Amino acid sequence: MDKKNFLSLLERYQDGTTTPEEEQMLLNYLDSFQNEHDDEWPSALGNSEALKRDILDGILQNMGKEKSKNRLPKRFPSQKFLKYAAGIAILLGSTYLFFEIDDHKKANLPLLQPENSIVLKLDNGSTDVISENDRKNITDSQGNVVGVQTGNTITYAQEKKEQKELVYNELTVPLGKRFDLVLSDGTSVKLNAGSTIKYPIQFIEGHNREVEIWGEAFFDVTRDENHPFLVTANNVQVEVLGTKFNVSSYPEDDDISTVLVEGSVQLTNKDKSNLDDSFVIVPNQKASWDKNSEKMTIEEVETDIYTSWTSGRIIFKNIPFKNIRKKLERRYNVTIINNNQALDEKFYNASFDIETIEQVMKAFKENYSIDYSITDNQIIIN
Structure with a gap:
């Protein structure tokens, strides 16, 4: 992310038009100040810790909320915000920082990344x-x-x-x-x-x-x-x-x-x-x-x-439900909480391609009498 794009993203955040993913990118970027560049902080921007808290709190306050005309106002006026943003962009230049886990290979997680990116x-x-x-x-x-x-x-x-x-x-x-x-x-x-x-x-x-x-x-x-x-x-x-x-x-x-x-x-x-x-x-x-x-x-x-996923399809043939849950969570980026433990050991057949997760769960309910509820991206099976 270069200086121009960084400033543009900050300005759109101030206007309330950024997506949750873009706000996560901003959070990761700004959060890097906690351990970096403190010695290089321009004195003209005032207290660095106070400024960082203001910007981070503003992003955290609105992260995950739906964009609407009633969105919470920012804690600082646009002119002041962009002044801060310009100083930060100059300070970091074109470097875009993400957090990594030092022992990522041991944890089989090579990289922590912005959500859904x-x-x-x-x-x-x-x-x-x-x-x-x-x-x-x-x-x-x-x-x-x-x-x-x-x-x-x-x-x-x-x-x-x-x-x-x-x-x-x-x-x-x-x-x-x-x-x-x-x-x-x-x-x-x-x-x-x-x-x-x-x-x-x-x-x-x-x-x-x-x-x-x-x-x-x-x-x-x-x-x-x-x-x-x-x-x-x-x-x-x-x-x-x-x-x-x-x-x-x-x-x-x-x-x-x-x-x-x-x-x-x-x-x-x-x-x-x-x-x-x-x-x-x-x-x-x-x-x-x-x-x-x-x-x-x-x-x-x-x-x-085993290869149907490469063309957008997903096929279950005599598969235990506990394995089906894992595949659905990966495919649709959802969390499935199963409160019916006996269900996990039962075997099922099904195939899907363009269906949404709502349609998939509806099919399981109609064909196998599985009771569930969906809230946001969480599915609870009773």
């Missing part, structure tokens, strides 16, 4: 909020163009440049959204809701093609016999040459699963080197790694059930 993290740790309607160049930390975003897809440049070290980007997709990537080798990756992928902006000759996934992704890998493609999901590593497969590795799930659509893959427990810990699956098979028992099971499946 897609975030791209560069190799130097800086972040960029990705709007699904944008058309723009993707640059590295040095300002070099490495790819292009067109709508909901980022395509990295495939021409090979002189590069000695791998440089990584990290893309995080929030609940309720999906996003696509085309890596520098032409491999296509579809990211499901609530997922993060870490990948090189350019693969290097003589090195394996390695990416890391938290959440769920569908891969269509470009074949390259000299450079195997490796996907790491928690303790499981999937190795391929060229194939189509789905990997699901959400932190809250009990297992890590790989469903093969085309080609063949080998799965290995990264913590062990024994060949007995490697498994090869063929198309229409699903390999599941149980996190608790550390055992791998392989079964025949209908792949459409």
Whole structure:
């Protein structure tokens, strides 16, 4: 976010026309003052702590409220507010700060981000909020163009440049959204809701093609016999040459699963080197790694059930309701509280595509007599 955009966003906040997501962006930006730049604070702006409290309190006061003509007035007049805003923009320049968790990999949460925003993290740790309607160049930390975003897809440049070290980007997709990537080798990756992928902006000759996934992704890998493609999901590593497969590795799930659509893959427990810990699956098979028992099971499946999300569909076939709840929460970015514990162990069949969450729950009520209520984005099942 540059100075111009920062001032524009602050002015729209003063006018009461910002969205809750934009207010969260402002909050994250302004909140960074609590530990940064205090020594550089311009004396002309007065007491820095008092000013920060005023602006933060104003945003917190209105965050999450619906925009209307009756919206609460701001605590400071527009002229004074923009004077402060100009000083803050000058102070921070073009840097846009987000909070991160130092031990994010241990928690399987690579990045804390503005609510409901897609975030791209560069190799130097800086972040960029990705709007699904944008058309723009993707640059590295040095300002070099490495790819292009067109709508909901980022395509990295495939021409090979002189590069000695791998440089990584990290893309995080929030609940309720999906996003696509085309890596520098032409491999296509579809990211499901609530997922993060870490990948090189350019693969290097003589090195394996390695990416890391938290959440769920569908891969269509470009074949390259000299450079195997490796996907790491928690303790499981999937190795391929060229194939189509789905990997699901959400932190809250009990297992890590790989469903093969085309080609063949080998799965290995990264913590062990024994060949007995490697498994090869063929198309229409699903390999599941149980996190608790550390055992791998392989079964025949209908792949459409596990890959339908890539085209906007969601299919449940003989699935326990506790698993259905998780998938609905990710798909629609809602919270489902189940007060009927016996319901979690029952198995159901259903399929949806363009339905809203209200329509989905209505279908469950009509077909399976499930009683529920919806308030905002929270669903309570009785």
